[in-house]
Every structure is written in structure tokens, then in C-alpha cells.
Amino acid sequence: MKTTPVSFFSEGSRVSGLWRTPDQHSGRLRAIIQGPGWLGLKDAKLYVRYHEALTAAGFGVLVIDYRGFGDSEGERDLSISGQLTDLVNGVTYLTTRDDVYGDAIGTFGSGGTGGGNAVLLAAADPRVRTAVSQLPVADGEDWLRRMRPEHSWLEFLESLDADRRQRVLTGVGRRVHPREEIMVPTPERRATTVKADIDERIPSEVSLAAADAILNYRPLEVAAHLRTPLMVIAVEGDATTPTEHAIALYKAAQGPKELVMQRHTTHYAAYDKYWETVTPRIVSWFDKYLTNGQVVITSTTATSEVTEYLEGLS
Secondary structure, three states, X not given: OEEEEEEEEEOOEEEEEEEEEOOOOOOOEEEEEEOOOOOOXXXXXHHHHHHHHHHHOOEEEEEEOOOOOOOOOOOOOOOHHHHHXXXXXXXXXXXXXXXXXXXEEEEEEXXXXXXXXXXXXXXXXXXXXXXXXXXXXXXXXXXXXXXXXXXXXXXXXXXXXXXXXXXXXXXXXXXXXXXXXXXXXXHHHHHOOOOOOXXXXXXXXXXXXXXXXXXXXXXXXHHOOOOXXXXXXXXXXOOOOOHHHXXXXXXXXXXXXXXXXXXXXXXXXXXXXXXXXXXXHHHHHHHHHXXXXXXXXXXXXXXXXEEEEEOOOO
């Protein structure tokens, strides 16, 4: 796999990305864009083997640092709406590349808001032809609430309300640690080393106002209108990103869809335990739906509409 640093602008800020391609290729590639998961970075080791599998199958992969994270410009803060804008602009960037089929672009997102953002992007941008959402968050308010006992949840809501009043009166709100004071890590998250390579490089504090955006984070709402092919990957009994969120996204989606449920494992252990089983399915999903053939056939049944592209890539 060949990795090339690239960049593009998103609302005036330079966004840093890695463009990953097969070691040997000529002509144009079908492309996949990935935004990192919750507090993730583009060069996380966790993503590398997914990208190796995808590039080995002939895809190009663009993974980015959201504005304010990693090597990207912008205020060092957490903006959920800004992440979606960065992804949409990343799709536009891909269409400018001579080595990309502009009408064969998909998205992959893994972990929390990474998985949720893949659904949001597929719904927001018709240029995205298919999506894979791994271990997603479908409802931000429900996600944050499940992390806390009832008394802590009520205290959290009170702190958000107090911060809103403070921002109105002074223009300045509280700064908090995103992993400890917005998200509450599970014991597994505190013990795992799967993200150790990036843990020290994420912002140590963000505006508490970012929690308001997460409370309003609703990939599930857009999934109910989504006809873009969607694969959802879940872990049964997931304590980090609720299993019910993944199931709800799968059930809500209106187009071709597939649910992959990983059992007898945990959120972080699943990346290794079922790597050899799940990854080929991801690759096959993209291979099936990232097509831009010259002949397009659309057929409708009583419950769904299916589009098939023939005659190969043009």
C-alpha cells in the first residue's frame, strides 16, 4: 500500500489527509473516504489494516483529520457539524483527482461518531454511492445518557444548562476533557491499548458546548430516508456503542442493507477477534456497490428499489 499526504480546504481551513492506493496501479480508482471515529486521527494504527485490505482489492482510500484535530487547521475543538462538512468537502476533493472515478465514491466509518458520520454523509451527499458503518452511534443523547447513572445524568444536564447561561452572559464557556467529562470511558476503554498510538495526540480539552451538538446528533433520523446501500457492523452486548443503535440504523435504512453482528466479544476486542471474518465482507460490499457502469438498470419490487450497473467501469 502506498500512502501519500494530501490536503484540501474546508470552509477556509486546510484539512490534512492520507491518500492510500495499491502499490501498483494505473488509471483511475474507485475511492472510499473515511472520517475517524470519536476523537480519532487519520494515522491511527487501527485503520491501517482495513486500508491495506481495501487497497489490495483495488480501491483508493482517503482518511482525514477533522478540522481542529491532528495535522488539520482550525480551532482545536470538537465540532460534529464541522466533521460532516469536512467529509462532504473531502468527497469534492476526490472528484478533482485524475486518479479517481468521481462517480464511484463510498464511505467507511468506524467507532461511535465515525460510524454515525458515515450514515450522515451518505444521506447528505448523493455522490456517495455506498456506506459501511462500523460500531456506530445512532442517537447522541441516548449514547451519552447510557454512560451515566441517573443522578450523574441529571448533574450533567444541569452543568450543560449552567454553561449555556455562562456563555450567554460572558461569551466564554467551560473547557472540559472530551473523554472524561463528555464521554465516560468504560473499564474496557481504560484498559485497552488499541488506540494507544493516538491517545496522547487528541485535544485534552474542548468546549463543553460540544456536548450540546452530540445531544442533537441523530444519524437514525436520516437513516429512515436513506436509500444508499448500507452495511452496519455491530457487537452484541456492546458497552461502548450500544448494539441497539446499530440494529436501529439497519432497520431504518430503506435501500439495500446488511447487518453484521459479532457475538461473544466486546467493542475493542472485536477488531482483532473477527478481523478475518468481517473485513472480506466490507471489501465485498464496496466491490458490489461501487460501480459506475455505462448501462444502468433500475428494478422495483413491492418493498425496495435496486439499481444495477453493467458494462464495467468507464
